[in-house]
Every structure is written in structure tokens, then in C-alpha cells.
Amino acid sequence: MSEKSIRYIVYVLKTGLFILPALSLIVAGSFFFPFITGKNFFFRIMVEILFFLWIFVACFDKNYRPRKSPILIALAATLFFLTLATIFGANPYRSFWSNFERMEGLVCHIHLFLYFLILASTLRTKKDWNWFFVDLLGFSFILTVYGFLQFFSVLSVHQGDIRLDATLGNATYYAIFMIFSLFLIGFFLAKTKNKWLRLGLGILFVLDALLVFMTATRGAILGLFGGAAIFAILMLVFNFKKSKKIRYAALGALAALAFAAVLFLLLKNTAFVQNNYVLSRMAGISFSERTVESRFTIWKMAFNGFLERPFLGWGPENYNLVFNKYFEPKLWKQEPWFDRTHNIIFDWLISSGALGFLAYWSVWGAAMFITIKGYKKKQFSAAETSLVIGLFGAYFFHNLFVFDNLTSYFLFFSILGYLHFKYTEMSGAILERAPVAEKPAEEIKLSSYLIITAAFLAVVFSLYFINLKPILANRQLLAALGQIQTKGMDVDFMLKEFDKVFTYNTFGTIEAREQLGSYAEQLLTAEAIPADSKNKALSKAIEEMEKQIVRLPDDARAYLFLATLYTKAGRLNEAIKTVSKAIELSPKKQQIQFVLADIYLTSEQYDEAFASLKTAYELDPTYHEAAKNLMLAAVLTNQLEYADELYQKGKEIHGGFFDKLTKSPRFVSAYYKIGNFQKIKEIWEYLIREQPNNAQLYVSLAATYLQLGERQNAIKELEKAIELEPKFKEQGEYFINEIRAGRNP
Structure with a gap:
């Protein structure tokens, strides 16, 4: 392979790496979960193609092979333990593939690791990295403009409220992207001396900071304040004896942050704060606030799950199993199903246990080690060192309350790639590029071509099975759902549309089965559809959900879906048996007891319904729905004194709202019986x-x-x-x- 050919392929590699940040702009409208799936499939396909090109170059030029660094070792260890956690976890299939809503799983982490290898091995000079960060900042600027267009109502906010989300579809995701953008702006501010460029960067910094605020993401806003405080403290420490100007500026920044915090605490109950959506969300933070309180409960549940599987955890994407098993009844105020702990510490403890947790945090430790070493060796200025540590502080604090997504992972791994480069530069591992040595034809044939061929086959396999098939299944699922409004009455047609999704045999089948079940339930209320068509759809939905519980044998939600379908089909004994299994998997979840009680009520087994609803009520008597349902069962079993007692307790706790619940046509029917x-x-x-x-x-x-x-x-x-x-x-x-x-x- 000639040196000219290698240079050409490297140019293509770099171009591909510079295109990758465009993933942040992708909204695939023809995909199911358009803000998630489009970005992820784009990233995976690009990484796989670039991986083959990189392998090709690395086989012929050792200058492009990965250099050892603490970050590389830590990332490899993290991936290793994630792989073990997937294999030995509670549900290896889900751990490997994830789902359309998250698109994470082991597949995502493998691609992130490959991205790191390609990035760290291809960008080998300061000039390369400067241009890469300029490229990142360029895409970030597009998102900045997009955010302000949303703010001025030129473009709509996708979440449906005033929290800006740009092309990321989620205010939380947008907020952390802007925090990384602030780091990049600070990175260039620390390097450039051009006053006009500094002015432009300064304006952009202020705009991006405002956007973080306008996302109303409390974790990100607090993270930004925390990161800024860390930056100011480090600048003060590093320059205490070196620069009076910087010392006073750092002290001033810390004083301003402290003043802002105190002023906010003093004014948080005023009309000005309460009438501002963002400020009122910040003012609402307290240990008794519903979201905060629920987070602590969820973390307690996660800790119990960790204690059950301490070494390798439950496997990626399996927190839903922990959530169900250790469900705390007081969480009835929250959404019924959680698949994330909303905390970076517990997410890693659950997904990969103590071993994966330690490996992951060793990545952070390696990053801090390299940053401090870079400062000591004068490879990083005081400002750059403070920026990196401040960014990691902001990122950490943000992730204490939410979770990562592809865009935050992508930016994080990009920074890790840069730190890897700085380490190899400091250790002398990156040398001036040596000419490509000519190898004997036999050596090339036996080694390089063999590796290249294997890489080519692996990439082709991955492009088809990991990307193309799921993409086709995803688009077909969305197409099927889109047909419900216009052709939903044609049951045979709709079942064929769903069958097309199942034919691809991808992880999208899990989502498609649930959607089919929902469609079959909707048909039951449609008077214009013949009974045999309704039964056909219901039978097909039951058939698919029976396959679902085989694929997800420990998922209470899947059993609940199936039990509901059994009930609609009049197969009540099977429904009871199925719900009972769900109760085994999630014994303290009131919603499952409600479903069981509904089945008993359908079959007029009122005493059994009463027993089930009493169990749900006693889990947390403050749950108004549980109290209402038990009161209804008490009426049906002619326990009127107990029903009145429940009514009085409900009124004491919920006031007039409980009247609205119990003075309803359903209670009329019960009293009529x-x-x-x-x-x-x-x-x-x-x-x-x-x-x-x-x-x-x-x-x-x-x-x-x-x-x-x-x-x-x-x-x-x-x-x-x-x-x-x-x-x-x-x-x-x-x-x-x-x-x-x-x-x-």
C-alpha cells in the first residue's frame, strides 16, 4: 500500500469524523422515536464504515494504531465488564439490543468504544484536534440558533411546553449538549488572543449559558453553577501567587455565584420567581418536592437491586426489572414504569455491578490524572485544566439526576479522545509520521489482508443485522401505526402490516407486539367492525404477547399486557394466572392488583376482587385510586359500613377530590347491584x-x-x-x- 493511498484514506477517515457531530441535528421523521433512532442509526453506520477504513489504514501504517493510555485501558475494562454483565445479566437480549426508545445497550457501548479508537488513532496532531473542536462548535452554533428560534416561537418546541429542546427532542439532552458547548467555547477563549474572536466567543458563551437556563433542566443548571464554581476555585488556586488580576477575577466570580445563590434563596417565594417557569422550577427543589422525593425512593430501590446482584449487576437496560421487584407503593404519584434510575451512580451499579462501576469511574479517574499531569508538564494551561475539571464536575452533577444519551456520550468520548491524545503526546507515543515501510508480499497476504477481510465481513454483517434490519422494522412499525387512522377498520390489512415488522425479527418486535395489543384493544370499542374481525385481531395480539413473555420472562409489564388481552377475550382463568405471575415479579405494585381485581369483577367474583383491592389499599392508604377501588368492592360485597369508613378517610386525606372519584356512574352501578x-x-x-x-x-x-x-x-x-x-x-x-x-x- 503506497503512502499516497494511505493519506487519501486517512483524509476520508477525518472527513467522516468531522461529519459525525451532525448526528445532533438529525430528526428522522419517518422513524419511530425520531429524535432517538435516527441519531443512533446514523452514528452506528458511520462508525462501522470508519472502523473498516481505520483497520485498513492501521494494517499498513502502524502510526495509526491505538496508543496505550490510562483512558484506553479504563474504557476497555468498562466494555469488558459491560459485556460480562450482558452475558450473565437478567435479560441478555434486552441488554444487548436495548429498544427504540433508548437505543443504548451493549451495542451502543461497543460503537462508542470503536468511535474512541478511531478518533484517538486518527487525529494525531494539535491542528487535527483544533479543527475537530471547531467543527463541534459549528454544529453547536446551529443548535444555539435553533434554540433561540424556539424561544421566539419561530420554531415549535417538540416537548409541547416552553422548555427548549432544539433537534434533541428533550430539554435535558439539549441542556447537557450546551454545557459541553460552553466548555468548547472556553477552550478556544483560553487559546486565542484575537480580540474580535474573543468577543464573538464571549457572546456565544453568554447565549449558550442562557439556553441552559431556558431548558429549565434543574440538574443541568445546578451542574453549570457547580462547574463554574470548580473552575473559579481552580483558577484561584493555580494563579494565587502568579497573577493578581486572575486571582481577583476568580474571587469575584465566586462571590458573584455565592451572591446569586443567596439572592435566589431570599427571593424564591416572591411573585417574580414564582411567576417565572424556570425560576419556579428551581425554587421548587426540596427534599419534600414530589420529583426529588421520588428520586430518593428510586435510588433506594436501585440500591436494593444492587445488593441482590453486587458483582456484575443486572445487565444494561434491565433496571425495569429492579424497579418492578423492589417497587415502593408510595411511587403511585409517578409514572408507572421506570427503566432508568436517573442517577449515574446507580445506573452503573445496576447495569454492570461493582466491577463495571469501578471500571467506569476509572475512566473519570484516568481523565483527571491526565489533566493534572498535563498541567504539571505544562501541556495544559491553568485555564484549560480548570475547564476540563469544571466540565467533568458539571457533567457529573447533571448526571446525578438524569441519565446519559447518545449525544452526551458522543461529546464525553470526544473529550476522552482528546485527553488520550494529550497523554500520548506527553509520553512521546506520537512521533513524527514515519514513511510507510514496504512489507514482503507474503507478510501482507498473511496478516494485513486477513485482518482486513475479517473486518470487512464483520462490518457487512453489522450493517445488515445491527442497522439495516432494525431500520426497516422501525420504519415499518411507524408505517403500520400511521395506517391505523385511515385503514384501521381493515383488520386483515393491519395484521399484515404488523406481520411485516415481525418478519424482520429484530428487537423492534418487542415494541410492535405492544402496539398490536393496543390496536386490538381499540378495535373492541369500534361498533362498525364485525365481531370475527375483532376476535381475529385479539387472537393475533394474544399470540404475539405469549411470545413476548418467553422473550421477557421476568418483565411484569409484559405479563400485564397479556393478562389484559386474555380478559378482553374472556379467557379469565388464564388472565388470573398471568396476573398472578406479574404479582410475583412486582408484589407491591398497586396497578397490578387493580388489573387482577378487574378480572375478578368481570367474572363477578366480588369477594376475590375485594381481597385484591384491599391488598393494594393497605400498601399505601393515601393512594386515592386504591381507596376508591376498595370502596367500590366494599359496596359490591355489601360491606357498607366499611365503605363509609373508607369514604370518610378518603375525604380526610383528599377532600372534595375524593367526592368526585366516588360520586360516579360506576358507583351508581355498584349500589344498583x-x-x-x-x-x-x-x-x-x-x-x-x-x-x-x-x-x-x-x-x-x-x-x-x-x-x-x-x-x-x-x-x-x-x-x-x-x-x-x-x-x-x-x-x-x-x-x-x-x-x-x-x-x-
Whole structure:
């Protein structure tokens, strides 16, 4: 291989690396989870192609082979333990593939490691890295403009509220991207002397800092303040005796940060703060605040999960199993299913145990070691050193409350690649590029071509099985869901559309099965669809969900889906058996007890329903839904004193809201079953007070009075209904005449 050919391939490699940051801009509208899947598939495909080119170059030119560094060793160890955790974890399939919503798993971490190898081995000069960071900053600038266009309502916010999210689809993801952008701006500010460039960078710095604020991401905002404080403290330490100007500037920055914090605490209850969405979110931070309180509960659950599997954890993407098994009943206020701990420490303890956790944090330790070493060897200025450590501090604090995604990983690994380069530069591992030595043809044939061929086959395999097939399945799933509005009544057509997804046999099948189940449930309420078509869809959904619990044998959610479908199909014994398995997997989750009780109610097994709902209620009596459901079961089992007791307790805890829950048509049906028309009368009277212009309520109350034998009161209510609704006059007068004649209409 000639030197000219290698230079050409290296040029292509560098171009590819410079294109990769464009992943932050990708929104694949024709993909399911467009903000996640498009970015990830782009990244994976690009990395695989670049990996082959890099292997090709490295085989013929040792200058492009990876150099040893503490970061490389730590990353390799992390990937090794993640692989073991995947193999020996609770669900290797899910750990390896993840799902469309997250697109992480071992597959993502393998690609990130390959990206690091390619980046660290290809960008071998300061000029390369400067241009790479300029490139990153360029894409970041596009996101800055996008964010302000959202702020001024030129472009819509994808989350549906005022929290800016740019092309990342999530304010949290956007916030951490901007924090990394602030580091890059600081990196160039520390290097450049051009006053106009410094002015432009300074303006951009202020704009990006404002964008972090406007995402209203509390962890990121606190992380930014913390990172800024670390930067100022380090600048003070490094320059205490060297520069009075910098020393005073650092002290001033620390004083400003402290003043801002104190001022905010003093003003947090004022109208100015409470009427500002971002400031009010910050002011709401407390140990008793719902989100914060739930985080501590979730972390406690995660710690219990870690204790069960301390060495290699549960495997990536398996926190949902821990969440179900150690579910705390007081989490009913939160969303029912969590797949992340929202904390970087517990995420790693769960995904890879203590071994993976230590390996991952050794990456951070290696990064800090190289940064400090660089400062001591004058490879990093005081400002650069403070920036790197400040960035890591901000990133760490941010991840104490959320979790990583591809874009944050990508930026993190890019910084790691740069630190690896600085280490190899300091240790003399990067030398001036030596000419490519000519090798004997036999040696090339036996070694290089063999490796290149293996790499080529591996990349082709990966492009097809890891990318192309999932992409096709993803697009087909979205196409199928898009057809529901227009062709949803054509059951045969829709089932064929879902079958196309299943034919690809990818990890997308898991999501497709749930979507098919939802579609089949929707059909049951559609009057225009024949019963045999409904049954056909329901049978297909059940068939697929039965396969689902084989693929996900420890996932309570999958059993719950299947049990619901069994219930709709009238297969109640199978439904009960399936829900019972879900309860084994998540014994303290009230929602599962509710499903079991619904099955019992469907089969009119009221005593069994009562027992199930009492179990749910006793897990946390403050849960209004559990109290309401148990009260309903108490009525159906004719335990009226207990029902009244539950009602009084519910009123004490929830006030008038509990009236709205229990004064409902469902309770009317329950009291009707036991013939308690006095209670039914009270419900209609309550509803009339709430909706005094609803004529139908007066008619219902009149019917109840008839059952109670209060015929004159029934006539009065019918007269009120006629007064409210003139169209009811003819029918209403007929009812009145019938009542006066001694008949019940």
C-alpha cells in the first residue's frame, strides 16, 4: 500500500469524523422515536464504515494504531465488564439490543468504544484536534440558533411546553449538549488572543449559558453553577501567587455565584420567581418536592437491586426489572414504569455491578490524572485544566439526576479522545509520521489482508443485522401505526402490516407486539367492525404477547399486557394466572392488583376482587385510586359500613377530590347491584350540584325517586329536566302522566 493511498484514506477517515457531530441535528421523521433512532442509526453506520477504513489504514501504517493510555485501558475494562454483565445479566437480549426508545445497550457501548479508537488513532496532531473542536462548535452554533428560534416561537418546541429542546427532542439532552458547548467555547477563549474572536466567543458563551437556563433542566443548571464554581476555585488556586488580576477575577466570580445563590434563596417565594417557569422550577427543589422525593425512593430501590446482584449487576437496560421487584407503593404519584434510575451512580451499579462501576469511574479517574499531569508538564494551561475539571464536575452533577444519551456520550468520548491524545503526546507515543515501510508480499497476504477481510465481513454483517434490519422494522412499525387512522377498520390489512415488522425479527418486535395489543384493544370499542374481525385481531395480539413473555420472562409489564388481552377475550382463568405471575415479579405494585381485581369483577367474583383491592389499599392508604377501588368492592360485597369508613378517610386525606372519584356512574352501578337506591340518590344529588344544567341528571334522579317510592319528588325532577331541555318536554310529560296514573314508565 503506497503512502499516497494511505493519506487519501486517512483524509476520508477525518472527513467522516468531522461529519459525525451532525448526528445532533438529525430528526428522522419517518422513524419511530425520531429524535432517538435516527441519531443512533446514523452514528452506528458511520462508525462501522470508519472502523473498516481505520483497520485498513492501521494494517499498513502502524502510526495509526491505538496508543496505550490510562483512558484506553479504563474504557476497555468498562466494555469488558459491560459485556460480562450482558452475558450473565437478567435479560441478555434486552441488554444487548436495548429498544427504540433508548437505543443504548451493549451495542451502543461497543460503537462508542470503536468511535474512541478511531478518533484517538486518527487525529494525531494539535491542528487535527483544533479543527475537530471547531467543527463541534459549528454544529453547536446551529443548535444555539435553533434554540433561540424556539424561544421566539419561530420554531415549535417538540416537548409541547416552553422548555427548549432544539433537534434533541428533550430539554435535558439539549441542556447537557450546551454545557459541553460552553466548555468548547472556553477552550478556544483560553487559546486565542484575537480580540474580535474573543468577543464573538464571549457572546456565544453568554447565549449558550442562557439556553441552559431556558431548558429549565434543574440538574443541568445546578451542574453549570457547580462547574463554574470548580473552575473559579481552580483558577484561584493555580494563579494565587502568579497573577493578581486572575486571582481577583476568580474571587469575584465566586462571590458573584455565592451572591446569586443567596439572592435566589431570599427571593424564591416572591411573585417574580414564582411567576417565572424556570425560576419556579428551581425554587421548587426540596427534599419534600414530589420529583426529588421520588428520586430518593428510586435510588433506594436501585440500591436494593444492587445488593441482590453486587458483582456484575443486572445487565444494561434491565433496571425495569429492579424497579418492578423492589417497587415502593408510595411511587403511585409517578409514572408507572421506570427503566432508568436517573442517577449515574446507580445506573452503573445496576447495569454492570461493582466491577463495571469501578471500571467506569476509572475512566473519570484516568481523565483527571491526565489533566493534572498535563498541567504539571505544562501541556495544559491553568485555564484549560480548570475547564476540563469544571466540565467533568458539571457533567457529573447533571448526571446525578438524569441519565446519559447518545449525544452526551458522543461529546464525553470526544473529550476522552482528546485527553488520550494529550497523554500520548506527553509520553512521546506520537512521533513524527514515519514513511510507510514496504512489507514482503507474503507478510501482507498473511496478516494485513486477513485482518482486513475479517473486518470487512464483520462490518457487512453489522450493517445488515445491527442497522439495516432494525431500520426497516422501525420504519415499518411507524408505517403500520400511521395506517391505523385511515385503514384501521381493515383488520386483515393491519395484521399484515404488523406481520411485516415481525418478519424482520429484530428487537423492534418487542415494541410492535405492544402496539398490536393496543390496536386490538381499540378495535373492541369500534361498533362498525364485525365481531370475527375483532376476535381475529385479539387472537393475533394474544399470540404475539405469549411470545413476548418467553422473550421477557421476568418483565411484569409484559405479563400485564397479556393478562389484559386474555380478559378482553374472556379467557379469565388464564388472565388470573398471568396476573398472578406479574404479582410475583412486582408484589407491591398497586396497578397490578387493580388489573387482577378487574378480572375478578368481570367474572363477578366480588369477594376475590375485594381481597385484591384491599391488598393494594393497605400498601399505601393515601393512594386515592386504591381507596376508591376498595370502596367500590366494599359496596359490591355489601360491606357498607366499611365503605363509609373508607369514604370518610378518603375525604380526610383528599377532600372534595375524593367526592368526585366516588360520586360516579360506576358507583351508581355498584349500589344498583345491591339495591341501595338511597346511596344512588345521594350520588345524583351531588352530580346535580356540580352540573346544575344537565337535564339528564334530573331524569336519572327522578328514576331513583321512583325506586324509593317518592313519586311526587320524581315528578318535580322531571319538571326541572323539561325546563332545562325543551326537547325533552313531550317525553317528560309522558313520564309524568304515567307516574300520576300510578304506573312506572
